[in-house]
Each structure stands twice: as C-alpha cells, then as structure tokens.
Amino acid sequence: MLIKINDQNLILEYTTIGGLPDSIEYTGTIPDDFEAKFKPSFYMLQNDEIIENSNYVEPTDTPPDDGPTNVQQVVMQMSATVTQMQQLIMSQEREIAELKGGTK
Template identity: 35%
Template sequence: MRIAVNKADEIYLFDQNDVLTPAIEIDESVLPDDFFSVFAPGYYLYQDDKVIKNPNFVKPDSPYIEPTAQAKVLATIQQMLMAQAASIAKLKHGGAEV
C-alpha cells in the first residue's frame, strides 16, 4: 500500500494498488483498524513509520458535499486511471500479463 503525505506529515491520499507516485510504501499492518472507514485527507499522520490520528485535525465545513466523500471518490478515480495507464504501458512494451 502507498500513501501520500504533505509537509505536515498528514496523509492526504492512499493507494492499495501500489501505483501512486510519488508516495511512501507502507505495510497495512501499521494502519489503525478504522483507517479505511474514517479516512479523510489530514485525519491521519505518518510519523516514525506509524499511522496515527492527527490530534489537530478539524473537519472542514461544507454545505453541499462532504470533503471526505469527495476525496474518496477522487482517490478511487485516480487509482483506476493510474492502474489503466500501467496496464497500457505494459501492453505497449510487449507484456502479456496485465
């Protein structure tokens, strides 16, 4: 699994397909049990090879679309596009397995 962090060590994106770049590769065993169900950009920090809840996280106000849901949709779309790009690249270079 790969994660993307900002300068404040906040995790703002994750990828279970291992195609996210630039990113930090981590083992899912370091994730809190509720990581996938409550993930929101900035909700977790990556420090000392551990994923911890951000004590300074403040849920942003949004009158229409909750940023957490929007971020999950965007992350999913990005993962799908990156996986497709990787498959296309393999096919272009003569790779039979995708």
C-alpha cells in the same frame, strides 16, 4: 500500501492497489478503522506509524464566496452606465455630423 503525505506528514491520499504518484510505500501496522474513517489529513505518519491527527479540523461545507462585494457590484454598474453614456454620445455626435454634412 502507498501513501501520499505532505511536509507535515499528514496523509493526503492512499491506495492499496496500483500506483500513486509522489507516494511512499508503507508496510507498518494500519489502524483497524483506517479505511472507514479516512479523510485527507485525518491521519498522519509519525515515527513510522499511522496515527490520528490530533489537530484535525473538519472542513466546512460552505464553499468560499468568490462573488463580487457590494462595492465591486456598484463599480461594475457604474462602469456599465458610463459605457452606455459613451455609446449614446458617440451616436449623437454621428447624427450631428451627418446633419451638418447633409446641409452643405
């Protein structure tokens, strides 16, 4: 079996066939329920033996909220408003320039 471990000896991946980049070969005893219970970091390699990680914490199903905060939303809205105002001013300045140019 090939296993990929991190610097804390937590088992991140394994395979029993083929290859696994950056892995080590493990030839020791494998727990009976290893394949059924396997999750990244659930097992660890300690003293050349695969054991359950006593510090394992189940990952949350809630994805991180990468959306903008309320303050960021306000700033984005203000920025859009300023851009619209600048475009309006430029448009009015062009109209004024055209009117002045047409009266000469």
